[in-house]
Amino acid sequence: MKPARRANTPREWALAIGGGLALSASLVWVLRSDEPMPTPTLAAVPTPAPTPPPAPVAAAPVDLKLAGLRAGPDGGMAIVAAGGRQYLLRPGRVMPGGIKLLRVEPGRAILAGPAGEMVLAFADSAPASAPSRAGPPTLPGGDPTPWQLALSPVKQGGRIAGWRLDTLASLPALARAGLRPGDVLVSANGSELISEEKIMELPQELATNGRLQIGYRRGNQLREAVVSR
Template sequence: MSARGRGTPALVLAVWLAAGGAGAAAGQAAADAWVLRGTVLGGGRPMAVLEAPDGRQRRLHVGEAAAPGVRLVAVARDHAVIETPAGRRVVRFGERLDAGSAETRTVPIRLALRAAAAVPDLLAGGALLPHQRDGRPAGFYVNRLPPGSPLAALGLRPGDVIVAVGGTPVSAATDGWALYRELRGRDRIELELARAGRAHRIGYRLVR
């Protein structure tokens, strides 16, 4: 089990919410109130240690709800994946996430497929670089964008760090091919970035 003490900077379960909607507003308040303190991977179903608004810590198994609209869906050694009214969010230890910024785009699915298929070549050519946090893989750093790059057409910029796609952390060239296969059956997907030191999310509506 890995856990953080009360003096450690908290990782707030912040959510990106679409504008409007009482249910979304309730999900925002519920998610912001919980803090990720630790993870438990052994002995059956994985669990996350979450601190409630009253300061008490609870252990939640994968699939259990922390609050209405806020559910634990996956746990790893250094992060958890939380389902919120706005979609899935990757939350990690050691940093405080604010609500960040967000945008939405409508793009042809063929453009998203081109971008996913290009990841191995972009890594091999140095346009994307493996990014690490505390010595562990933590996404892709956008070093440069070649002319005509599908990543530029999707709104990425040099200096961005691609953290997760569709709520799944990315860290290896093979993740591009896994994303390619997944995209073929999707009509929406969210990209999580670190941009200029802040969380930034791009939600895509994929059209055929």
């Protein structure tokens, strides 16, 4: 007859469980001790976008010459020649190179540019000791300067709708055609005169074709006239 087994006491159960847990922890440490330490990862630092280079600044023309000048209650205007081209400037308008017309004075134009203010005057107003300068280049077929100086833009709704004839002193061809100061030119050879470039083309068309079919407004009436060389 086998002797009856003795039941384990609570203290023995506690020692057995504690020993088992300690052994499990030791095995885990031994197994993990051979593993390499994980390498920490560094967050990528964003690279700032490169700053774009500044846009090149157009160089101011150095061959500025005064080709025309007109004073008036509207502030007047000046025709400036530079680089073989002519620019019609009114106060506040800017030409290539950042040159701006500030104001018109008797016999001269005051401009502002990157180097500061400058004064342009006609060549014949320079002192006698100063060397004479060649006149501004003229466009083939005629000089547009008399046309630009004799006409002022008439605007409607902020856009050019025609050109008022202020004087006929420099345009005898218009006087022979019957036009008068105060008439508003609205077309030439069927094309509307809605820009300064159109006015600059008129002497070329007159020289090429020998005539211009001018549409103009006198008071409330629309009329036409043939301008010949």
